[in-house]
Amino acid sequence: MADEVVSNKQVILRDYVEGFPEESDMDVTTGTVRLSVQAGSNAVLVKNLYLSCDPYIWNRMKKLAGSYTESLKPGSPISGYGACKVIYSGHQKFKKGDLVWGITGWEEYTLITAPETLFKIEHMDVPVSYYTGLLGMPGMTAHGGFFRVFCPKKGETMFISAASGAVGQLVGQFAKLTGCYVVGCAGSKEKVDLPKNKFKFDDAFNYKEVTDLAAALKRYFPDGIDIYFQNVGGKMLDEVLLNMKSHGRIAACGMILQYNLEQPEPVYNLTQIIAKQIRMEGFVAFEFYPQYPEYLEMVLPQIREGKIVYVEDIAEGIESGPAARIGLFSGKNVGKQVVAVARE
């Protein structure tokens, strides 16, 4: 068994992407992998179960400099967050059969040479795929931004762009549990129905059907917005700035629409930051990883009691990877986009 060689389908990045990424920027190829770890190595060989489609990865398909994340390597499998099963372990922290989540490859099997970065999955009464979303990096993004950066108070008003996305759906539900008034927006009827009906937001609207965003914001927030959970940037940020309340807070945890623009959309209304004493803060989930155990302690009971729900959009098979990844950019997914490589 230890020396068994099996085939390994992989999603390979062809070359650095310039501009808008396309499915053809990736190849699905089949290689082989030896199901063992070199003697003396502390690497871990995992079987990938669920792969996470995260916006920041588009950025990694470009030739980057000076970002918090590094470029992917052309000719190599794409990497990203995933939930995986340990097949062979050279590391004392893990043993065969353990479930883990962390950075892995877009392929069936991955040799992880820095297994210290992996989180062990201890709670299996919730879907394993949740560890790519609600219980993984997007969950920590929502939690960190919401509870540690913005400390919202009961009665405060919150606006969420990308309200049915991996992070947005959670932020809104946390806000409702805190007693905030929450309105979200999204880009299709289906994606608006989720926050309205399933996530129990106070309201939601399709921004593509709104001709006058300023008027819509005025209607939903006659007294202004305290907290804006910002995934979008550009024009929407400009309109929101005009509708913020004094001492409002803006979490900048993703500007999806900006990732692939050669020249990002400009923002004009930053003087509002002074006029209204606004705080705008950028953050990334891994800053909050040390608090992961407390996050689980809070959120697992809420999941079990049905107080927090999570909607995933699962694409089947590693072959569906490139389409799922590109679909995220055009907003095809309804809920957190996951690729199921294997179920166990």
Added chain:
Amino acid sequence: MADEVVSNKQVILRDYVEGFPEESDMDVTTGTVRLSVQAGSNAVLVKNLYLSCDPYIWNRMKKLAGSYTESLKPGSPISGYGACKVIYSGHQKFKKGDLVWGITGWEEYTLITAPETLFKIEHMDVPVSYYTGLLGMPGMTAHGGFFRVFCPKKGETMFISAASGAVGQLVGQFAKLTGCYVVGCAGSKEKVDLPKNKFKFDDAFNYKEVTDLAAALKRYFPDGIDIYFQNVGGKMLDEVLLNMKSHGRIAACGMILQYNLEQPEPVYNLTQIIAKQIRMEGFVAFEFYPQYPEYLEMVLPQIREGKIVYVEDIAEGIESGPAARIGLFSGKNVGKQVVAVARE
């Protein structure tokens, strides 16, 4: 004496300003004033000594909505911060001969109907004009932004735009006293000499002589900028964003260049806020007014010991008011712009 009527020169706003303000938007006229306060009123009549030229007042010359400040009234004297002498008081907190600072009129004498907002001047071993700058609103802006919003640490790097202005010169000196590395920029040789030689910044440059701002910032901050004290907005903010360090902080306490633009200059690089986990925070001085006594306690000894110096650009006479006010916008002033209406 109580019923004496004297002439009162006033700077009147002709009409709401659209676009760039000009001297001709203001008239200097001569009216009269009765040197008393109606029986039963708690108003205070003051003789204006020094008037403060503050950037935010340009904004008040326009027809405003939704700002932290209200429009001035066409046909009435312009108002703003000043240091004044009490001539007649209907308020128990003040008596004839007291010196005060706060919002007053651009005229020789002003009847202040809400004297609760005035600060009494208790320390007179420093120039009275300082209470329009270092010891007034600009001082509280510098102090609040610096010590309460940004809490800089020894060794951190700071970039200051408008480095010889009312606030910039102070922020830089506070930063040097804290052990920061400080570089400023300004728009003329004279204004660059001040931070370099008088305020003891580590360096300063004339941004008008720099053809490649990005390269200049890289040269002065090879490892990046921790703190940017932002007075300007627009293109400079974009370049600074690209040169910020991880977890950098940007204080937005004024965007002078933006005040008079119909369409403000756009900002393109806000995704840097996420990539570098930057915090950008807007604030206004009056949020910090409750801490004014502690500020005085800190800064007065520093002034007396010569650790903090302050450069003013004093225009003589109320007639010089319109020119001084407009000059501030084109950057004519070297140091804090004050109008001396009377010396005592």
